[in-house]
Amino acid sequence: MSDTAEKTGHPKLSTTTLVIAALGVVFGDIGTSPIYTLKECFGPHSPHHVAATHENLLGVVSLVLWSLILLVCVKYLVFVLRADNKGEGGVLSLMALASHGMAETLKRRVVIVLLGLFGAALLFGDGIITPAISVLSAVEGLKDGGLLGSAPADAAAAALWDEKMELLIMGITIVILVVLFSVQYLGTARVGRFFGPITGLWFVSLAVLGVTHLVHGPEILAAFNPWHGWHFLTTGGHKSFVILGSVFLAVTGGEALYADMGHFGAGPIRRGWFSLVLPALALNYLGQGAMLMQKPELAHAPFFQMAPGWAALPMVLLATAATVIASQALITGTYSLTLSAVQLGYLPRLSIRHTSEHAMGQIYIPLVNWLLMLACLALVLAFRNSTNLAAAYGVAVTMTMLITTVLFYFAARHLWQWGLLKTLSLCFVFGVIELAFLSANLVKFFDGGWFPLVVGVVIFTLMTTWATGRRLVRASMEKSALSQETLCESIRRSPPVTVPGTAIFMSSTSGRTPIALLHSLKHYRAIHERVIFMTLITEDEPWVPATQRVEVEKLSEGFWRVTGRYGFMQKPDVPRLLQYCGSYGLEVEAVKATFFLGREIIVPSHKPGMARWREHLFSFASKLAQQPATYFRIPVGRVIELGQQVEI
Secondary structure, three states: OOHHHHHHOOOOOOHHHHHHHHHHHHHHHHHOHHHOHHHHHHOOOOOOOOOOOHHHHHHHHHHHHHHHHHHHHHHHHHHHHHOOEOOEOOHHHHHHHHOOOOOOOHHHHHHHHHHHHHHHHHHHHHHHHHHHHHHHHHHOHHHHOOOOOOOOOOHHHHHHHHHHHHHHHHHHHHHHHHHHHHOHHHOHHHHHHHHHHHHHHHHHHHHHHHHHHHOOOHHHHHHHOHHHHHHHHHHOHHHHHHOHHHHHHHOOOHHHHHHOHHHHOHHHHHHHHHHHHHHHHHHHHHHHHHHHHHOHHHHHOHHHHOOOHHHHHHHHHHHHHHHHHHHHHHHHHHHHHHHHHHHOOOOOOOOOEEOOOOOOOOEEOHHHHHHHHHHHHHHHHHHOOHHHHHOOOOHHHHHHHHHHHHHHHHHHHHHOOOOHHHHHHHHHHHHHHHHHHHHHHHOOHHHOOHHHHHHHHHHHHHHHHHHHHHHHHHHHHHOOOOEHHHHHHHHHHOOOEEEEEEEEEEOOOOOEOOHHHHHHHHHHOEEEEEEEEEEEEEOOOOOOOHHHOEEEEEEEOOEEEEEEEEOOOOOOOHHHHHHHHHHHOOOOOHHHOEEEEEEEEEEOOOOOOOOHHHHHHHHHHHHHOOOHHHHOOOOOOOEEEEEEEEEO
């Protein structure tokens, strides 16, 4: 099997096919932003809105357009997509690239790894908020588009009516989210095929709606002049600066363009963006601005007010479908991020199911899926409407974008050898813009912006605790470690009883005798006629080709050392790995071998290697880990586990 086939499981697809496939997965989040961005900037119910005057409309729409141009077009599509880690993108891939070749500068490498992990942790918070705010804002179209009638004239009756409508919208949103998460076990491909064709229709509809209003108010085209955005920021005082937090909603989802590069490639993503997505978004924002210039009273729901009466219901249904697609993309991205963190040793081995026999990226992680669902439902119940949720949205995303800029600086300087002036100037421009957005979003911290940061800190703490705990476990076990060569020499001098068959001892460190073998010799006083020491290594790159998958070394008569190498986007498969060994003169059938696994029972020590609460957290996380035999796909009934208490 070729490297490409092993990675994707599909024959080479045409660029057009990849562009169409990328529409929903890559651009789903940013493509649904027009539903709520200008609503939060001008809507009377938004806590930080500004009046929909001619000058303000030009300023805000100009900021939206130039945010899309500078951050998405220039930063991500022109520069960041160059950070290609063997076809993969995303903050963890960029972290690996940025730390490449920095073994001599350990402190800098540690800082880069911590930044990358925190950026990844913040993306988990984004993965929780996006489905909630996207679906909720789409369902609110039933009310904003007038499909549920209008509020009574009496103030008390109107308040009661608003309460009932809010509960109804929350109920519909909850049902949609429950159904969405409940079908994830079917696999992304099946779910994507059901909704995929709708995505193209969504972007075409955005453009058509924008054009129908733009022709009646072409003066909004002046927003392409960045002076209007600058004038709005510099003359409007504090309120104009705070509005940047709502403007930023237009570019949330920009990180997905880089994170999903491995699925479709940089070329199709660029083509899809410039040929359809950017024009559709720009036309729709301009159309909303043109409409509000003529009818500023529609600022409470500019997107749904764009559609004529007969198209209100179809647009709500189409918007709901589009937000479900956007949510699907975030869910899938969270699965991929979790797999990378597990493989790199920053999360326990969770139960990861492959939903396709052909495509390696098609995975389903039950624990992550249900935790995401519960968190999304809790957000809907706690925040109740999209305006409240918008206050929680943006802080984590801006911080992730800022971290991406910092990591890109190190990758450009140390991996590509870019000059200091060129790299620093470029990253300084992006950094200033993102710091401005972050400062504006932090104003919303106590209104809900704290939520994604808390999620990020919790995930970051778990990842660093797990990595530190595993390092302490290895250090504790290596204190009494015996090299494999020493063991072979000892057995050659004083051979124990030999029993027929092949024993495979899994070892986390190449060259060290597994504790399971020492326990086996101690208790059984016998050894198999053929012993294989197997170590699986995860490289700091997403994919390791099949030609570099395995190394086989004969230590002495009856003793072999096998090292399997995988990328952090690949899941180990021991039976398949053993098939590769045949070409090296080691013929092994997994179903006929006996696998010995060591299980560490974590015991907090009196002199802990890390804080006591972190030791208890590590111990708890260890219990969540999937059984090694299941994770490595070892045949059922061929495993013997030997436990050992380990103090850390």
